[in-house]
Amino acid sequence: MIIAIDGPAGAGKSTLARALARRLGYLYINTGAMYRAVAWKALQEGLSLEDEAQMGALAADSLIELKGAPDDLRVMIDGRDVTSEISLPEVGKAASIISTISTVRRALVARQREMGAMGGVVMEGRDIGSKVFPGASVKIFLDASSGDRSRRRHRQDTRSGVSGSLASTKAEIEERDRRDSTRLDSPLIKSEGAHYLDSSGLSIDEVVALALDLVVEAQSGRS
Numbered sequence: 017m018i019i020a021i022d023g024p025a026g027a028g029k030s031t032l033a034r035a036l037a038r039r040l041g042y043l044y045i046n047t048g049a050m051y052r053a054v055a056w057k058a059l060q061e062g063l064s065l066e067d068e069a070q071m072g073a074l075a076a077d078s079l080i081e082l083k084g085a086p087d088d089l090r091v092m093i094d095g096r097d098v099t100s101e102i103s104l105p106e107v108g109k110a111a112s113i114i115s116t117i118s119t120v121r122r123a124l125v126a127r128q129r130e131m132g133a134m135g136g137v138v139m140e141g142r143d144i145g146s147k148v149f150p151g152a153s154v155k156i157f158l159d160a161s162s163g164d165r166s167r168r169r170h171r172q173d174t175r176s177g178v179s180g181s182l183a184s185t186k187a188e189i190e191e192r193d194r195r196d197s198t199r200l201d202s203p204l205i206k207s208e209g210a211h212y213l214d215s216s217g218l219s220i221d222e223v224v225a226l227a228l229d230l231v232v233e234a235q236s237g238r239s
């Protein structure tokens with residue numbers, strides 16, 4: 017089975033996707049990490065994020081690998097482990113900017129389809145159910161109130177040593193959501209057939225239980 021999880025920043029996609037992959041013994045693929053890895057390399061090389069041709073070539077020519085168990089996913093670009101570097105807020109913002117470029121998306125979507133081709137994967141992102149695997153067995157659109165999402169992201173950032181106010185995290189998240197939802201190529205949308213889950217006020221265990229119900233329902237429909 018392919019399980020697709022999409023939704024805005026800070027809705028809890030990674031936590032849910034990791035928990036599902038662990039429970040089901042599936043591969044966990046974080047596609048946001050792939051956009052972040054390309055963005056990190058662009059920043060590192062001092063390239064212009066707005067240069068479409070250069071960004072497209074960068075995405076197509078970089079070797080991006082995701083390795084390890086769901087709870088210890090390592091993100092590699094050209095053989096270098098960039099897992100901690102790509103979690104910085106400025107890399108998230110750069111990832112959102114380059115993800116509006118169609119040639120970048122084309123290169124990464126092709127790679128994502130290869131990675132998921134064998135099935136047995138939980139893939140999270142913004143366009144998994146709408147574009148990468150529209151025929152996924154289970155499609156979830158995970159949402160939460162903007163207050164909940166900002167608090168969650170602010171807590172994560174503080175834990176990883178990034179300082180900043182809750183208000184600035186909220187402003188950043190809102191700007192990123194606006195960019196991700198209004199871009200022309202594969203904007204963030206709830207795709208046809210996706211189940212809408214609102215994680216506001218729910219515990220992780222409650223969200224995982226709701227998602228597992230959907231998986232069981234899909235499995236029984238197939239047998």
Ligand code: DC
Pocket residue numbers: 025047048049051052108111112115140141142143144192196
């Ligand atoms: O999930 P994330 O915050 O790590 O993603 C970083 C950015 O990458 C996000 O703001 C938009 C982009 N992205 C995308 O366009 N499509 C995806 N499938 C995943 C992420």
